[in-house]
Amino acid sequence: MAVRVQVADFEVAELQRELLAGAQDEGAIATFTGYVRGINSGQQVQSMELEHYPGMTERSIEGIVRQACTRWPLLAASVVHRVGLLQAGDQIVWVGTASAHREAAFSACEFIMDYLKNEAPFWKKEQGPQGAHWVDARSQDRDRAARWDNGTPKGRTTK
Amino acid sequence: MAVRVQVADFEVAELQRELLAGAQDEGAIATFTGYVRGINSGQQVQSMELEHYPGMTERSIEGIVRQACTRWPLLAASVVHRVGLLQAGDQIVWVGTASAHREAAFSACEFIMDYLKNEAPFWKKEQGPQGAHWVDARSQDRDRAARWDNGTPKGRTTK
């Protein structure tokens, strides 16, 4: 289990290699990579300043990953989240989960992402042609995270 | 949309880069990487010969990917499946899906994997200390794929 909050960019291949670190014959890997949007809520985004709460961010993500490990039979799980100044199209977050059961890998990866969006103390300030503004929290993300509260999500929409 | 059935190994970073090909500011990516198991159904696996039905395999995977594109708002989707002689721990399959909506990326990726396990004409012949044997189809995989038949899966188990 590795949780990193860093300014530097990351290499998905390297992260994926580290995740199973030679134990590839034991499981499969699900990953998610997020990028900085070029357009958000209809507004053009050129760059973004991502602020976080040093200490609490790492702790809160570690807590999420530990929860996922309790909930699903995972072999490994890693999270890398960038902070600082990012440009549109830059990688911002990577979550990788490994399990002998592909459903567990998928569910845990999506679970961690939902909580990252909703619970981890990060704040985006977008910079576009109209100037800079803080991104508002979307209630949609809260709703998605709440799906997991009763043990299993209720099912997925197809849209 | 790219579907490849190949003997050669693949690079996940390259595949992921190709998937959004410069349009990273439009969406996020979910991926799944499968590896050759070192132990399957309690038996040690040293290597595996993966046979396929040339032509039908590509067509059937393309059909699955097209279905996923109809079902979810995807920006891109790719599948690479290896065939031929593979060693335990080798990469065997990669599925990548890109969408502006992370739930769509996750669901489509899992949907494609469920169908790959269940519908695409591949056959594994494992080679271990006890000799070679064909892998039996698991009814579990059929059940997982059937989840999608009624529009949405019924929910996920936490195990």
Next chain:
Amino acid sequence: MLKVLFFARVREELGCAGRDVVWESTVADLDSLQARLCREGGPRWSQVLSETNMIRAVNQAVVNGNTPLHDGDEVAFFPPVTGG
């Protein structure tokens, strides 16, 4: 001509990856073709091709039950798939 293909365990047990069968009215559907293959192949072929979990495909699409065959069709017999 019908192109007939066998894969995986079926291919191995028959010792045959595929063969051509001249199309004619007596092999104008899948069940007739299978009966012909069993008759010409003998007990071994009859046994292998009659396995209950045999999957049949015509022109690279899986079919359930009998289906008409036309000259030029590609027919395949194979066991349940185990990909991914």
Next chain:
Amino acid sequence: MLKVLFFARVREELGCAGRDVVWESTVADLDSLQARLCREGGPRWSQVLSETNMIRAVNQAVVNGNTPLHDGDEVAFFPPVTGG
């Protein structure tokens, strides 16, 4: 001593990333500390810290409602998070 931190929009609107407050019985819980900050900071601080969607954390864990504070605690005020 209590270590008080402000993040994102709250930090910007207060023009302050954090400050120390001497722990004493009059700031022995979160609501009292917040009242003290508002009193000392004036109308601007009162307005910003009273925003309805303000999130409060004690020792790096989000708390709902009032909670006791002890000497050495770290307290943070921030808007709803927007990560990932």
